[in-house]
Amino acid sequence: MGKHYIPNSAHKEEMLKEIGFSSIEELFADVPEGFIREFNVPEGKSEYEVFMEMNEILSKNKTVLEMPTFLGAGTYFHYVPAHVKYLIERSEFLTSYTPYQAEISQGMLQALFEYQSLIAELVGLPVVNSSMYDWGSALGEAALMTVRLHRGKRLKFVVPKHTHPERMQVLKTYTRGANLEIVEVKWNDRGQVDLEDLKEKVNDAAGVYVEIPNFFGLLEENIQEIGEIAHEAGAYFVVGVDPTILGVVEAPGELGADIVVGEASYFGSPMNFGGPRAGIFATRNDPKFIRQMPGRIIGMTKDAEGKRAFVMTLQTREQHIRRAKATSNICSNEALVAVAAAIHIASLGPKGMQELGEVILKNTAYLKKRLSEVAEIPFDGVNFKDVLVKFEKPYQEIHEHLLQKNIHGGYYVKPHFPELGESALFAATETTRKEWIDALIDALREVL
Amino acid sequence: MFRQAKWDEPLIFELSRPGRVGYTLPKPIEDIKVDIPEKLRRKSKLELPELSEPEIVKHYTRLSEMNYGVDSGIYPLGSCTMKYNPKINEEIATHPKVAYIHPYQDERTVQGALAIMWELEQWLKEITGMDRFTLQPAAGANGEFTGVMIIRAYHLDNGEPQRNEMLVPDSAHGTNPASAAMAGFKVIEIPSNENGTIDLEALENAVSERTAGLMLTNPNTLGIFEDEIVEIAKIIHKAGGLLYYDGANLNGILGKIRPGDMGFDIVHLNLHKTFSTPHGGGGPGAGPVGVKEFLKDYLPVPLVSYDEKSGRYYLDYNVPKSIGKVKELYGNFAVLVRALTYLKIMGRDGLREVSEIAVLNANYLTQKLKGTRGYSLPGKELRKHEVVFSAEPMKKETGVKALDVAKRLLDFGMHAPTIYFPLIVHEALMIEPTETVSKEELDAYVEALKRISEEAYTNPEIVKSAPHNTAVKRVDDVLAAKKPIVTWRMYKELKEKGEVDY
Numbered sequence: 001m002g003k004h005y006i007p008n009s010a011h012k013e014e015m016l017k018e019i020g021f022s023s024i025e026e027l028f029a030d031v032p033e034g035f036i037r038e039f040n041v042p043e044g045k046s047e048y049e050v051f052m053e054m055n056e057i058l059s060k061n062k063t064v065l066e067m068p069t070f071l072g073a074g075t076y077f078h079y080v081p082a083h084v085k086y087l088i089e090r091s092e093f094l095t096s097y098t099p100y101q102a103e104i105s106q107g108m109l110q111a112l113f114e115y116q117s118l119i120a121e122l123v124g125l126p127v128v129n130s131s132m133y134d135w136g137s138a139l140g141e142a143a144l145m146t147v148r149l150h151r152g153k154r155l156k157f158v159v160p161k162h163t164h165p166e167r168m169q170v171l172k173t174y175t176r177g178a179n180l181e182i183v184e185v186k187w188n189d190r191g192q193v194d195l196e197d198l199k200e201k202v203n204d205a206a207g208v209y210v211e212i213p214n215f216f217g218l219l220e221e222n223i224q225e226i227g228e229i230a231h232e233a234g235a236y237f238v239v240g241v242d243p244t245i246l247g248v249v250e251a252p253g254e255l256g257a258d259i260v261v262g263e264a265s266y267f268g269s270p271m272n273f274g275g276p277r278a279g280i281f282a283t284r285n286d287p288k289f290i291r292q293m294p295g296r297i298i299g300m301t302k303d304a305e306g307k308r309a310f311v312m313t314l315q316t317r318e319q320h321i322r323r324a325k326a327t328s329n330i331c332s333n334e335a336l337v338a339v340a341a342a343i344h345i346a347s348l349g350p351k352g353m354q355e356l357g358e359v360i361l362k363n364t365a366y367l368k369k370r371l372s373e374v375a376e377i378p379f380d381g382v383n384f385k386d387v388l389v390k391f392e393k394p395y396q397e398i399h400e401h402l403l404q405k406n407i408h409g410g411y412y413v414k415p416h417f418p419e420l421g422e423s424a425l426f427a428a429t430e431t432t433r434k435e436w437i438d439a440l441i442d443a444l445r446e447v448l
Numbered sequence: 449m450f451r452q453a454k455w456d457e458p459l460i461f462e463l464s465r466p467g468r469v470g471y472t473l474p475k476p477i478e479d480i481k482v483d484i485p486e487k488l489r490r491k492s493k494l495e496l497p498e499l500s501e502p503e504i505v506k507h508y509t510r511l512s513e514m515n516y517g518v519d520s521g522i523y524p525l526g527s528c529t530m531k532y533n534p535k536i537n538e539e540i541a542t543h544p545k546v547a548y549i550h551p552y553q554d555e556r557t558v559q560g561a562l563a564i565m566w567e568l569e570q571w572l573k574e575i576t577g578m579d580r581f582t583l584q585p586a587a588g589a590n591g592e593f594t595g596v597m598i599i600r601a602y603h604l605d606n607g608e609p610q611r612n613e614m615l616v617p618d619s620a621h622g623t624n625p626a627s628a629a630m631a632g633f634k635v636i637e638i639p640s641n642e643n644g645t646i647d648l649e650a651l652e653n654a655v656s657e658r659t660a661g662l663m664l665t666n667p668n669t670l671g672i673f674e675d676e677i678v679e680i681a682k683i684i685h686k687a688g689g690l691l692y693y694d695g696a697n698l699n700g701i702l703g704k705i706r707p708g709d710m711g712f713d714i715v716h717l718n719l720h721k722t723f724s725t726p727h728g729g730g731g732p733g734a735g736p737v738g739v740k741e742f743l744k745d746y747l748p749v750p751l752v753s754y755d756e757k758s759g760r761y762y763l764d765y766n767v768p769k770s771i772g773k774v775k776e777l778y779g780n781f782a783v784l785v786r787a788l789t790y791l792k793i794m795g796r797d798g799l800r801e802v803s804e805i806a807v808l809n810a811n812y813l814t815q816k817l818k819g820t821r822g823y824s825l826p827g828k829e830l831r832k833h834e835v836v837f838s839a840e841p842m843k844k845e846t847g848v849k850a851l852d853v854a855k856r857l858l859d860f861g862m863h864a865p866t867i868y869f870p871l872i873v874h875e876a877l878m879i880e881p882t883e884t885v886s887k888e889e890l891d892a893y894v895e896a897l898k899r900i901s902e903e904a905y906t907n908p909e910i911v912k913s914a915p916h917n918t919a920v921k922r923v924d925d926v927l928a929a930k931k932p933i934v935t936w937r938m939y940k941e942l943k944e945k946g947e948v949d950y
Contacts, residue, residue: 002790002798005532005724006805007886015808015887019815024804027811028704030673030830035705041574044795047536054540054789057567060560063548067557071550074776081471083501085542087508088728095517095533097525098730100866102925103918104452104858107515108729111508114460117936121495126937131731133586136776144630166776173597173748173772177632221485247494248484254492273561274551274777275586276732285938296730300939300950301928304913304921308950313928319589319626320869324635329626332587332720336728343508346460347470349498354490355473361484362476369480382484403554411552434477 001044064271064408068436070367072217072386072427073411074135074164074263075271078244079431084268084343088336098296098332102311103303109310112298112335115264115342122243122345122353123260124251125282129295131264131338132279132330136167138261139209139240140174141281141294141328145259146207146236147178148292148327154206156181158235160193162215165416167240180206191216191379191388198229205235207259212241212249216379217364217386217425219249227256242266243280244360244429245384247353259283267348268340278334278341293317294328359430360385367428370437374444378423386425388413393448395422401447407440450861452918453513460507461936464497470504495936514919515729516863522889526834526866526878527621527669529699529721534793537725537786546785551777555762561781562761565752568788569736575799576693576715577708578738582747583779588696590774591716591735592627592663597771598714598739598746599661599690600631605746605769608657611688615654615662617646619670619870621696624663633660640872644670644827648679655687665694666710667701667832669870669878671810681711690714690743698722699806699882700833703799713740723787734783745769750778805883806833809890813881816894822846822901826873834880838873848904848911850875855922856903856914860896 003009012024021027028036045053064077088094092107099105099112116128132138143157157175159168161184172182183201188194193210202208208230213219220226227237239252241262252260262280269276283289291314299313319326348356361384368377368387376390391398395412402409410426417423428437499507517523523530540546549558569581585591596614603611614628617638625635636654641647645668662684666674674680684691693712699722707715719725720733727733739747745768753764763778794802814835818825822842825835839850854864854877866878881890903911915922933939933948942948 002794003801005534006801006883008805008809008883009801011887012805012808015812019812021811024808027804027807027830028673030675030828031701031705032675032678035709037704037706037709039574039703039706039796039799041571041796041799042792044798045792047534047793050789050792051536051539053792054785055543057563058540058543058545058560060563061545061549062553062557063544064550065544065548069550069553071552073552075551077548077550079474081501083505087505087512089538089542090509090512091519091533092512092515092517093729094538094726095519096515096729097523097528097530097727099515100525101516101854101858101864102923103855103915103920104516104863105729106919107511107513110457110459110514111511112729113934114936116934117459117461117939118496120935120937124492126935127932128935133590134776136773137586137590166773169773170776173774174630176597176772177600177630179632219484219488221488224487246490248490249488250490251492255488270547271550272547273549273558273781275775275780276782277776277780290932297932297934299928300933301924301931302950303923306950307920309920309923311923311925311928313925313934314932316929318622320622322626323622324625324629326622326626326629329589329593329623329630330587331589331621331623332718332727332733333731334586334728335730335732336726337732339729343504344471346497346499347501347504348473348496349469350494350496351469351498352471352473353494353496358482359473359476361482362478362480365480365482366477382482399554403557408550408553408557430474432477437477 067406067408068439069408070410070426070440071408073425074166075274076266076385076427076429077271077431078266078429080268080270080344081347084340087343088340093336093339099312106310109298111339111342113300113310115338116298118342118345119280119282122246123282124253125260126285127290128282129293129297131334132281132295133334134277134279135240135261135263136170138279138281139167140171142238142259142261143171143175143180143207144178145292147180149236150206154204155179156183156205157207158183158185158201158205159209160185162187163211164215190381191218192220193226195222195225202229202233202235205233207236207238209238212239212245213384216388217383218379219382219384223255245357248357264341265337268344269337276334276337278337292327295330296333356430363428363432367426367437370441371426374441374448385429386427388423389426391422395424398447402443405443407443450917454919455510455514457510459936460497463499463503463507466498468498468500470499470501521861522885522893523863524865524879524881525863526880527696529880529882531724531882532884533724533726534790537789540789541782541785546782559761562752564785564788566754566761568784571791572717572736572738576738577706578715579741580744580747581736581738582751583736583784584748584775585735585737586775586780587731587733588716588718588735589623589627591737592623593630594737594748594774595692595714595716596628596631596633598743601746601769601771602743603660610658611660613658614660617664619668619872620663621694624694644672645674646680648676651683655683659687659689661690661692663692663694665697667697670827670836671831671834672828673832677710696721697833700803702803704803713743719783719787724790725783725786732780732783734780746771748773802883809881809883809885810835813879813890813894817897820898820901822904834878836873837877839875839877842904843875846904846908848908850877852911852914853877853900856900856911857896858915859917862893862896
């Protein structure tokens, strides 16, 4: 089946004859004997049959539209304006590849240049690449970049212990080949980076990392101080940021960051069970930094007639030219996800970005206030999206009860941080509704 | 005659008019005052554009009109497998039951998603002859990194830390050496012979007790089947190394030959190449990695498993020697959905048809173009899914380079081949038509290349100054690198200083 995608299925004999071959087998004459075999997979089906089959499988998913869901912890239910989806599904964007031929790919190139530009405005650093795979891989790349900036003479990277566990795991895999030591800094009694512990561990670090907000959903109050401690020790300062906060919180570039990483797909993409995503990667406008940057970068230039044009640039850092000496192995990135993010950010504009931050802060505050009526909130401070809640009962019991009430509770953190006991992260965004939270609190009262 | 849309489309920042909004947000649940600490409150200007929704839609529609995709015409970019992306894939992948599920949901509420991943893995196992797959890697290079990290972990586990050399043919994709280097390996390049395949003697001489493995694509980047694969596998395995399959070129053998049967121990696939998911202007892709039984304990976590007793799919974190994670969560799920949709439609018969017609198309083009003045055909004549011609004779005789040929092709509304790759062919034109183009498109492509050859010998200027019919004329990439402007912010600064006139 699937011959409706393969026009020349109808012309095999004719084409073979025209080039002097007698059969398809002859085209595979160079394959050693015994390798060609019959595969044990089902026969093809019609599009309609597969449409029905996939719908049937998918019907076994319960979406957040069907069940109030308080999961966050790095993946959030944001509403994506309908026009974003329509625009990125335009097949000239969707079915193109990396814009190697600039002249015929100006649309994608300009859209990616605009993505880089919009991210630069948000994060406050002027040099941005056109995406990494996700926040976690961008963090891994950032750590490796700090080592390169130190010419491999420093092999330590300092991170908060309460870095998002997914990102922490990606960071460790990414840096193992470079023999980088990942050193963890404790959190203090307010769920924030312990500055004294940081000062003890920062010596000889290539880089120091911190997240806005942190894994507990808290705004770290000492971002600048952490940056200063890093810089005094000669380390580079890497900040990971949820960009939806940047309408209300100062740009990390203004807070001293040398490299900013983060998740762009919070704009423009639905959750999609966790992927695709797009990693933000930004740095200073300094040749020393730019030369060590990973990933594709789109630049502005002019064409033969002096007209403005766009092109992939600074490619001598990349694998297809530099091979084993490249700054990264990345080739395919997350271009379309980045363009979706750009369209969403442009649609929000400065006012929308600020409003988005405020609505999320307020909704999170409301969720936190209501949760505090029934459970312990171990850390005070300003929360954005996630709120850490500590229960006296095993969380699994609570989760089961909520699920029976058609409510999905939060993210159980004990497997990652046993010292926090029966804790879970509950999250709100601009999409969270009052009746969902009210139902959650009612259900929690029943079980607690 | 092809004429690409030519909008003088300003940057979105330049279209901004104060006061316009492009989207209305919901109101907060309750107007609670939240105080962000003074030192963290945003004080720097947030210079984002202000436009209404219709303006935004027009802007990006115009940009899309200045872009060329598989749906626009032939796109024979070698080693990229730019095949048609069936629309049913999009229909399924943008389903609310895909879009609106959270990765940390209770497994009982996402059985559909886990079933899709599990079923996709079963297909990929049979197609490659591997025993277990991770679907986590986001792209081919991310898959390669996964693979070489597994090789690293395997040797360390066996008490052989001295195995720190990764062998890579000189015709390999750039990502191979880059991925190996990222995993901490020393990269050893293996030369090709005059047939365009691996030089066995050189390989014999390169292997030692330091050999970790060999990264190989078969068919290779010249489109030639490595017919000594049995010997290659023997040499590597005898030396104690592992054989890694770069799946970029799987389209040439799909449904007929399995990497696992050829002796490969690890495989990465590119779902955005072989399995028809759209390339999206450079991504998202997906790069699943499959391994033979003896390596499955090293795969990234979590795997997707099926519990027969309960009839339930689950995320399996019980992978004792796992290399960890190479990407957050479980992979580019929406891409996986597309690939499974495609596989179900194609089936055993369709997959075989894919490689047979892809190979027929490549050989048809090879034979039709062969002998045209200015292009030579290095290596063996019989190709699989792609072919590499050299424009070296043309360059010597007329000064017209592979780059010029590529740019001139754009004028005919055709995408250029991959150029200057593989590195072992001078002035390379690497053409991969795929199975989804028609005979007429192939004929027209050959005609265009022949016409360009004629032009090169009679009126080379028209080729050297190409393209003429695209949205912009030849782009100055030297200037782009010399004076980097990669954001609006950088542009404005230079513009204010009077350093740019564009």
